[in-house]
Amino acid sequence: MKRTRAILFTFILSGMLLAACGGKESATAGHHHGAASERYETTASVSEMPKFLSSYTDNTQATYATVGELEDIIKEIKCYCGCMDEETGYHDSLHRCFIAENKDGEVKWTDHGAQCGICLTELQDAKRLHDEGKSVDEIKQFIDNKYKGTES
16 A cells, blocks of 8 residues: 555656646747737838737837837847747748838738737847847847747
8 A cells, every 4th residue: 555655656746747847838838820820910110009909918018119129139039939930931030020021111010929928028138138238149149048948
């Protein structure tokens, strides 16, 4: 009887430890990537926010409002939420998490970034570092060092 309890206890403890080790995947659990999972809206400029943001928090709306200021920087930053597709170029940078296309001044926004805490936090970090006077290379290095372990 004691041996059965010991074995049962070992299996339960092992299961708990294995579940805890999988924690990094939970950052993107339920988070789907690709055109079918995104909403799009075109506005006249990068300074005009899409209406779909009204269903998100003030924090998300404020974060999106920084995209225009940081556009050149976030085109250089890798996104670590798992959306990057370097083969097809579909998602090629953090910029693509917020703007699907910027053509002739019109901006096709995507809500991918609004659905993803990693994308939002990366953008917030880029904004903070930019405001501190960091270079693009310094911002990229910070983002890479902080997020590279969160990829799914």
